[in-house]
Amino acid sequence: MFEKHIYANRRAQLKKSLGSGILLFLGNEESPMNYKDNAYHFRQDSTFLYYFGIKEPALAAVIDLDGDETILFGDEMSIDDIVWMGRQKTLTEKASDAAIERVLPAKELHQYISSYITKKQKVHYLPPYRAENKTKISSWFGLSVSEISNRASIDLIKAVVAQRSVKSAEEIVQLDLAASLSADMHQVVMQAARPGMYEREIVAKIHQAAMASGGQLAYPAILTVHGQILHNHYYGNQLQEGQMVLNDSGLETELGYAGDLTRTFPVGRQFTPVQKDIYEIVLQAYTDAKDLLAPGIRYLDVHLTACRTLTQGLKDIGLMRGTVEDAVNAGAHAMFFQCGTGHMMGLDVHDMEDLGEQYVGYTDQLIKNTTQFGLKSLRLGKELQPGYVLTVEPGIYIIPELIDQWKADNRFKEYINYERLEQFREFTGIRIEDDFLITENNSRMLGKHLSLTVSEIETIRSSV
């Protein structure tokens, strides 16, 4: 945990943005795998971590805006719990570590909330994403599960997003650490991969690095020779000379902050000439995008810059044609780049995704309402501010099913050279991703440098 005054200050700042009533924060429960007592590793809710810092299941907290009090709801361990789980700090001690004044038994929460509902005072809550917490909200507020999210407090969502979006000094230390630990792990993977290995053997090294560093993976690793599958979690392929490995993985620090890095490297010692050409295009898009990062720039424009660089590069090698600007405006580049250039990062790898993309990545003036394939997957569009942390992750992905569908529809044939594209059907995909902090005047990459250029990567792979 951070020092206790940090949590007290965060809560004090939050209270200033809101009127009266109470703020209700639900921690996460244990999440069962195949029966109640066989649970996945525990992950606390990120907003709960941010304001209360306690990484234990089955807690809730209330901030009373009028009474100027924070209450933690939870239960102390029984002797049976101690036998099975070991002696830990008491809940009262944990509360004190987070500067929380008062602890009440978990069973009193329902009654506590009901008294506010009865008095018609506002009970602000955030949209729950776990079914256990949906069930609680549904029962306490007398709402059907489908109504719950619509009744979440927009005021609270906006206040939390405003606060969590701007990272404090101690958070930046954590995010630098997460990025550096993740870079170390990527370097190990880049050195260890050999033709003949199975993807899962490399994923095993990623898990080992995560556990040994004392944290967890911030998200399930994407480690694949089929880099065109954007969220691939299948690890059964055998690495073959001539293929590339795409490794999108990142560690989470003990305090819960995420790293999120991607590198693509050859299974053998060198990229093929075609792989190298396309790698250079993606690297140029990465460079053009990151060089733009600064306060006041809209991330939407960073994204469109990356798209234009990709399109220009694809034109240069004959896969696209026509005017770059027009092709990007029409969305033709999305044949090759189907997703967004980046997203906010912090306690979540897609920071605050549970609070809603519109609030986290857009504004009341910049509403996200596009249905354009590609652009609809851009999670961040708004103007950047000092303290924002985000990813830059352009890529080129050749997806045979998408070629077949668009070609059959004659879609964007003025911009896409389908005849030549057929020769690239089996190319797979390349992504390059780093994490950046927006500074007062500019930006900087988080964590240590990780081999990036073709020559840096081929130097590492030269020992294969």
Add this chain to the structure above:
Amino acid sequence: MFEKHIYANRRAQLKKSLGSGILLFLGNEESPMNYKDNAYHFRQDSTFLYYFGIKEPALAAVIDLDGDETILFGDEMSIDDIVWMGRQKTLTEKASDAAIERVLPAKELHQYISSYITKKQKVHYLPPYRAENKTKISSWFGLSVSEISNRASIDLIKAVVAQRSVKSAEEIVQLDLAASLSADMHQVVMQAARPGMYEREIVAKIHQAAMASGGQLAYPAILTVHGQILHNHYYGNQLQEGQMVLNDSGLETELGYAGDLTRTFPVGRQFTPVQKDIYEIVLQAYTDAKDLLAPGIRYLDVHLTACRTLTQGLKDIGLMRGTVEDAVNAGAHAMFFQCGTGHMMGLDVHDMEDLGEQYVGYTDQLIKNTTQFGLKSLRLGKELQPGYVLTVEPGIYIIPELIDQWKADNRFKEYINYERLEQFREFTGIRIEDDFLITENNSRMLGKHLSLTVSEIETIRSSV
């Protein structure tokens, strides 16, 4: 998956045990970590795996007892799904692999069930353990979440337990494999641990072994120098000469079958004399218990045998006193052995724990209703049958908090030598565990031999 006829035969056998109506089986959903789309690795429900074999989220299946039909409810992938997740077999192909005749869209399930409820025909379901499935049952059947489990079908629970308890030849192959892979992993850990390492570095090796073998861990690893904490998931201690490491971990095969092994070994090259004495007592209890395993023997008696051997050994070293039989009947041994000697195993490490301990581990004639500390944690009491797979896992655990509590109450002072026990306060704990199959006349250990005796273990550790 197994061959399709296996699933068809399992379902045909199940239908024979039940009357009319429909049998409803809910597969698992993705389980979110910190927001909806950042999920833990997917674990299918074990009963769903058993009858349908399909390891995909968001499926359900119905067996129509009257219409002689099995229907899979789920949705085919969209082009957006293919872009993000890659092309897979269609749902219809997957259904065909499990010999399921018919596939309907997921949204039709509610209507399908309602038509049976309206006709007042019986809809059998199993007690759900995940909140997502509780919510579905609650809404479809118009029950509050607290009523759901009481309305689960006892007939279906009993029929499923009867069938899943007796392992078939192809399941035994899987369970042998799970135990052998787990033994390999334990051997690696036993060779790798060194004074000065952190527990998490060893857990990292366990995770690596699990991933590299293509499966997962069957349960969160217990890897600790504080072996007295029965379900310890903290990995932050540094290994010190003179301590012991308790490693309770097991792999799950790709088809979902569990291994569950425990070994305790010295951080240095040798056990201390006291550690060795207590190890030998636990090993004797293990041997006496496993030698009893055969059809017709009640596991309760296996457990009580282990308890008596432990008590005799503790008497021999002066920690207990009085008559062994009386001490065990009174429950005084539970100061040192607070849990049960074993449990059923299969697709779950505690097999079918979601279906209820009374049905899985006891019978209508042998009702579990003890409140005695220790015995109340025995998950399996009933008579063994050929095909049962179970663990034998006695241990001795010295828990300072339990000493303080019982001593203050003067509890069992005729059987426990509290003065001498004070000298053992910091001893920690030892457990030895293997997996066994009940055969036609006898039993056999599953998987390959894993170093077990003091001399075998010290030989491995001699290279430290």
